[in-house]
Amino acid sequence: MLNSPSFLGYTRLGAETTAAQTDLREQFDFGTPGVKPWTEEDPFWQRLEGPNQYPDYPGAQEIVDGYLTRIDDLAQTFVRFVAECLSLPADTFDGFKGNMSRLKFVKYPPAAKNSQGVGPHKDSAGLFTFLSQDNTGGLQVLNKNGEWIDVPPIEGSLVVNIQQGFEAITGGICAATTHRVIAPTTRTRYSIPFFLGVRLDLTLDQLQESAAHIVQRIPVSDDKKKRAVDVPSEFLSPLYSCFGEAHLRNRILSHSDVGRRWYPELYATYSKQNLK
Numbered sequence: 001m002l003n004s005p006s007f008l009g010y011t012r013l014g015a016e017t018t019a020a021q022t023d024l025r026e027q028f029d030f031g032t033p034g035v036k037p038w039t040e041e042d043p044f045w046q047r048l049e050g051p052n053q054y055p056d057y058p059g060a061q062e063i064v065d066g067y068l069t070r071i072d073d074l075a076q077t078f079v080r081f082v083a084e085c086l087s088l089p090a091d092t093f094d095g096f097k098g099n100m101s102r103l104k105f106v107k108y109p110p111a112a113k114n115s116q117g118v119g120p121h122k123d124s125a126g127l128f129t130f131l132s133q134d135n136t137g138g139l140q141v142l143n144k145n146g147e148w149i150d151v152p153p154i155e156g157s158l159v160v161n162i163q164q165g166f167e168a169i170t171g172g173i174c175a176a177t178t179h180r181v182i183a184p185t186t187r188t189r190y191s192i193p194f195f196l197g198v199r200l201d202l203t204l205d206q207l208q209e210s211a212a213h214i215v216q217r218i219p220v221s222d223d224k225k226k227r228a229v230d231v232p233s234e235f236l237s238p239l240y241s242c243f244g245e246a247h248l249r250n251r252i253l254s255h256s257d258v259g260r261r262w263y264p265e266l267y268a269t270y271s272k273q274n275l276k
């Protein structure tokens, strides 16, 4: 990944940070293939969209690209169902979809009891996450009462998280899913999350207008206890010019080696900002 300003490629064990602590996992990050290459004329955050670095393994590119195509279809159908569940026209969220979605293959080796596989966070690439996990367990979400509860593996199912993009589109009402992974102790855990991308150019101001009629329809639920212990949402912060910058900030701080190499000035700025 160190070679990729788009944060795509392989991350070794111990090179990723979440909630100011090192995560005990390694992974490959991929994106929807075929996005327009970044040039100096494009906004700086557009560089998040770029070419993949496939592992040198027979058939890897076909497996990754094939999975991306099929799960992207599923995700788009899902988003239309979400709109209908909110009594909105099925195509309400179509215009928010980004150019590039992301797919990861993650490996958590066994570690000491209660180690951080990945720390508490809200996914920041887009609208919803569709995660396939093996049967090891360890994934947890923060519920409305601010308590961590297990997300037990269910064979043949995907875990769906609300990401920060959808949270922002719904004016914060559909809160992003705060989740973490407690590292396994006796066996290796594998997971494959797919992150449906959002348009990087959207600003909070633009959203306020387009979100007004969406927000009216959504019933508000009481999640004050969750909010009291929650991690911050970059996408709702007025510090960032648009979703693209909010997502870039998140990547730079999570993968600080890549961030320092490609975006040294932004790294210096973002690492000093406290969102709470």
Ligand SMILES: O=C(O)CCC(=O)C(=O)O
Residues within 6 Å of the ligand: 104, 106, 118, 123, 131, 133, 139, 179, 180, 181, 190, 191, 192, 193
């Ligand atoms: O491995 C998992 O189950 C969760 C992974 C995750 O939350 C992430 O990579 O954003």
Ligand SMILES: [Fe+2]
Residues within 6 Å of the ligand: 121, 122, 123, 179
């Ligand atoms: Fe996540």
